[in-house]
Amino acid sequence: MTTARLNTARLADLPPDVARPAYDRKAMRTGIVHLGIGAFHRAHQAAYTDAVLAAGDLRWGIVGASLRSPDTRDALKPQDGLYTLAVRSGEGERLAVIGAIREVVVAPEDPAALVERLCHPDVKVVTLTVTEKGYCHDPATGRLDERHPDVVHDLANLNRPRSAIGFLAAAIARRRSLGLEPFTVLSCDNLPSNGQTLHRILARFAELVSPDLGVFVRDTIACPDSMVDRIVPATTDEDRAAVRARLGVADAWPVMTEPFSQWVIEDHFPSGRPAWETVGATLVSDVAPYEAMKLRLLNGSHSAIAYLGYLAGYQTVSEAMADANLASYVAALMDDTTVTLAIPPGADVEAYKRSLRERFRNPALKHRTWQIAMDGSQKLPQRLLGTIRDRLAAGADISRHALAVAAWMRYVTGTDEKGAAIDVRDPLAADLAAIARSAGGEPAEIARALAGVEAVFGADLLRDSRFLAAVGGALERLYRDGARATLASLAHV
Template identity: 60%
Template sequence: MSRLCYKTLENLPPAVARPAYDPRATTAGIVHLGVGAFHRAHQAVYLDDLLAGDPQWAVAGASLRRADMRDALAPQDNLFTVAIRSGEVSQLRVIGSLKTILVAREDPEALLAALCDPAIRIVSLTVTERGYCHDPATGDLDPDHSDIKTDLDAPTRPTSAPGLLAEALRRRRAAGLAPFTVMPCDNLPENGPTAHRIVAQYAALRDGDLARFVERDVAFAGTMVDRIVPATSEDDIARISEALGVRDAWPVVTEPFSQWVIEDRFPTGRPDFASVGAEMVADVEPYERMKLRMLNGAHSTLAYLGYLAGYETVSETMADPAYERLVRELMTDEVMPTLEMPGTDLAAYRDALIARFHNPALKHRTWQIAMDGSQKLPQRLLGTVRDRLAAGRPVDGLALGVAAWMRYVTGIDENGAPIEVKDPLAERLRAIGAEAGRDPAKLAAAYLGVEAVFDRDLRDHEGFAGAVTAALASLLQRGAAATVAMENLK
């Protein structure tokens, strides 16, 4: 079977949407760090719509570590397919907004050259929470992070996101070029200010003058992004390639829903994002908080509790009425009261999320969502916990989500089989579980003492610690499914 590429575009079946422009006639105005499934199913689609009327906003993509995405897409002229699935219906669309993919670990100089191209006015990021090399509990740069130490030893050949941004901004300043706007699209609280702080803190470790330049003269535009994008399976590749009539080595699968809220801070110019459905706002933080706490917090809770109960996907988990009830009560009773969103129908947003979680076509694996929990918990659950505790309100549902993470990262499932825990702290977390054994009080206290996740305020809060310990005891004694099925969680 021939490959998807410029030459085979015209031979695709009529039902397959394709770029409404010539991808060869576009130029890159954006560098995107972290070309993965989410970027290709989200920002790249919006930009594909934009390029039909404004060809200067194509994307020069970059992978910070691995070359597999570059190796898969380069032979097909960086074209790829987005499969939008709902139930049994699947719509296929070929995206042409990606011009190239560079690999930082292989050739940082080539990526820095792209970042310093005068045509580049925006640098966007989807590097996941861990890619910011920060302490999730504080939101500050972690100077002891191995990638940061490596970059500081060779600051002109960086491979971390903070290192690359700082060095590119230094070079642009030295060349008399205006700084690009940095647009983080990751699930961080206040992701614009947080990314700004992290890059400035990294710059300060190099040079005080560079740090002041980053702080004062570089714009960071916060965003809220929302679209569920599971990992692509071999079956997905086979089915999509068969429907195309040509092979696509790495398509992406997603849901119909998509949302992009962008803080309008682009001093050197930007595309007309609003014309393709993005929402331009003065303050993105309320939208970030709503999505992090309602969607991502519920997703993580479902992932840990669902995996422990033997459910492979989110939709399988949601098919259990007890789990749907848990998620609905968690959002309604504990999360929504912490959100101030005038003009936003939070109940309708909740109902839409529940419907999206039920979509069986996505096959979003609980194991995938459970990755990097030590980086995700502070943003997804613990902020809500703090607000609830400050208001003197109960946190039983939230505590169950935290306890489920603790049970999961012990690395042993309910049948005594090993769990492949993917987390920067996996070894430490597994060792804690082995030492504490099945004593819920000892286990909860040990995990609450992990300062990279829990600040002292939560560790020392008797009410929170007690709720987590009680939930963990139930998970250890009854199992996840029986715990969720209990009528009186509160």
């Protein structure tokens, strides 16, 4: 027997404890185009915007765009764009059907269609969650990678771009030629100074298209900084079955998340924006202190847990945090990080660290260490290496952060502690594995060779003997003793 699908006609039949859109979705206009419509966007920005729509401002419907796969479009189109947000904690689960997404387009199928959506006069904001690698940049410098294959393609074929940067530039140029008001571009990815980084990358790309367009982007296009925080594991078939049992209808792609959610946004939107501050977002003049605290404490710890936890044989973050030695290490890592931060006014950093550890222990979230471990070459600079540089400059010990970097190095060799292959998902995966093999199996040489990847480590860390000694020593312990024994030895220091 085939279970009916979630869609507009089925909303009235849902159980009474399931929240659903009470606003007129047919009256929604498209005020936002979102690039990179994955699970995080649907659990975070779309949920905030759904609350704005529910409050009566129907100008802010979302057109989502996938830059790679049709999977999200194929899942949501038969559901009229509806999907279930399942908020899970140790106390239980609550479900809400989100209605903010009007349409999903698949960019590779019809690039011109996405440019057309971006050029609709009602569009005031373009948001992005394309992950760090989606910016076609050098993570070590934060500048456009002009040799990136997508950049090379888009500069030669701006009428059918592939990258988020190419689509933005094409739409900005088209809107300008049509006399339309520029949109604001809001990065919601984990990049340092993400708005400023995006603006620098976009302006350089536009300059390569034409000097005139580069000046226009530099002087006219607003790219506010933002900081986003919510843990969103990948949805499993088990999750789909559990949601179907609750709803009484099938949802092809529900999204799982935690109760906690935070969004800090620089309030710079010349063309207007949703009233996100009325539904829980924080609008500020300077995002930087919030961003640094989140990137270094949450994301840095998450990456450390991912690599050490994976090597230790733990499939999920909550399993890893049940290891007392790993949990003790994470707490100490956070303390080492804290001294490098400028704490936002009124923030209780000790309470924040405690809350992070509790969130990591949430047994209802099956957040896989392998998922967090993806794209580490793009993540390390802002999550761990900035803290290491600050501690080195202060003459402080870097051993705990060096262990996290060494765990990443051990992971990207592509072979785990039992000799089994690791499915390393990273844009530099093949290069990193080859570099590690070329080092001949000696941990100190592997560390030195991988530290020479300037796109990740810059040019400075390879020249710092303290960094090489700390990382090389940590990597030697991981090879000799394994992750669990290494963490256990730290507990007795």
